[in-house]
Amino acid sequence: MMNVAIVAGGDSGEHGISMKSGKQVCLHIDRNLFNPYLIEIKGKSWNQVVDRRKIPINKNDFSLAIGNKKIHFQVVFNAIHGTPGENGKLQGYFDMLGIPYTSSDVTTSALTFNKSFCKDVVSRYGIDTAKSIHLYKNGDDSVKQILQTLSLPVFIKPNNGGSSVGMSKVKLKRELKDALVKAFNEDTEVIVEEFIRGRELTCGVLRTEGKIVSLPVTEIISRKEFFDFEAKYKTGLAEEVVPAKIPQSDAENCSEISRFLYEKLNCKGIVRFDYIFGGKKFTFLEVNTVPGMSKASIVPRMAKAHGWTFRELVTRLINEAT
Ligand SMILES: Nc1ncnc2c1ncn2[C@@H]1O[C@H](COP(=O)(O)OP(=O)(O)O)[C@@H](O)[C@H]1O
Numbered sequence: 001m002m003n004v005a006i007v008a009g010g011d012s013g014e015h016g017i018s019m020k021s022g023k024q025v026c027l028h029i030d031r032n033l034f035n036p037y038l039i040e041i042k043g044k045s046w047n048q049v050v051d052r053r054k055i056p057i058n059k060n061d062f063s064l065a066i067g068n069k070k071i072h073f074q075v076v077f078n079a080i081h082g083t084p085g086e087n088g089k090l091q092g093y094f095d096m097l098g099i100p101y102t103s104s105d106v107t108t109s110a111l112t113f114n115k116s117f118c119k120d121v122v123s124r125y126g127i128d129t130a131k132s133i134h135l136y137k138n139g140d141d142s143v144k145q146i147l148q149t150l151s152l153p154v155f156i157k158p159n160n161g162g163s164s165v166g167m168s169k170v171k172l173k174r175e176l177k178d179a180l181v182k183a184f185n186e187d188t189e190v191i192v193e194e195f196i197r198g199r200e201l202t203c204g205v206l207r208t209e210g211k212i213v214s215l216p217v218t219e220i221i222s223r224k225e226f227f228d229f230e231a232k233y234k235t236g237l238a239e240e241v242v243p244a245k246i247p248q249s250d251a252e253n254c255s256e257i258s259r260f261l262y263e264k265l266n267c268k269g270i271v272r273f274d275y276i277f278g279g280k281k282f283t284f285l286e287v288n289t290v291p292g293m294s295k296a297s298i299v300p301r302m303a304k305a306h307g308w309t310f311r312e313l314v315t316r317l318i319n320e321a322t
């Protein structure tokens with residue numbers, strides 16, 4: 001039996017959501033094949049959590065001492081959204097220890113976590129992206145630069161963020177300044193991107209049994225101005241339609257672009273590509289390399305629509321990593 005460390009938590013605003021993802025994986029993992037251990041990572045505090053008991057991880061070799069037994073892990077199931085699980089930091093640590101994990105490697109994680117750099121690479125492969133500028137804190141007059149380069153409305157986002165935290169949609173010139181301050185509160189880098197009109201689609205992709213497979217394309221319908229933090233996590237504010245009610249040929253096109261990008265970006269495990277669909281064209285928004293796995297998350301529903309139970313998805317992800 002394989003010992004599996006399900007790492008969750010992390011150091012971003014997505015800590016709680018990640019814990020939900022980790023618990024869900026722990027609950028549904030096939031116990032005939034795997035011994036799961038849920039490990040909460042928060043700053044330098046790394047612990048196995050069982051009910052209210054916490055057992056610290058030995059970071060020298062990522063092991064657990066339970067009684068007089070030492071537990072080593074054959075594989076890590078990565079359920080950390082945001083830093084340090086989605087940006088390559090933890091991947092570097094596990095690479096150095098030689099422990100395989102279910103998500104993308106250091107380079108791919110670091111690249112895709114940087115929204116601006118990721119878009120530069122994606123557009124080089126001929127995929128449409130929104131026109132944008134990448135700003136650093138204490139740069140020159142950002143407002144002037146935005147107005148000279150882009151047309152309103154724009155989205156202003158922390159460049160290395162997630163869950164729509166610190167993000168704004170700006171329609172008026174006079175709102176730019178406050179939106180920049182808000183985004184710079186979350187990150188030292190900000191991306192300002194032109195608004196793209198259309199329907200929001202997302203496509204899950206994974207490699208399994210050596211093949212790149214896409215899950216049914218899903219439409220996200222938000223009742224808010226956009227798919228913001230509230231819409232993402234409060235029930236009733238967004239609806240996810242699996243599979244999306246779009247023509248078959250468009251769904252196939254979206255899946256094909258997603259599998260192509262999965263390969264080109266050298267992704268591992270399950271990832272979710274987000275797009276705006278203008279009726280013909282797909283504009284790439286971002287890729288989530290550690291997408292949500294909680295009961296309410298999109299990926300488990302995509303898997304189900306594909307004909308896989310959540311347990312089967314988890315087994316496939318672990319098998320592919322080892
Ligand atoms: N350029 C854009 N045009 C239209 N909608 C956008 C654009 N950028 C972001 N959005 C909306 O904002 C949401 C969050 O943006 P995203 O780039 O995915 O950041 P996060 O990493 O926080 O999820 C998207 O799901 C979408 O609803």
Ligand SMILES: [Mg+2]
Pocket residue numbers: 163274286
């Ligand atoms: Mg997103």
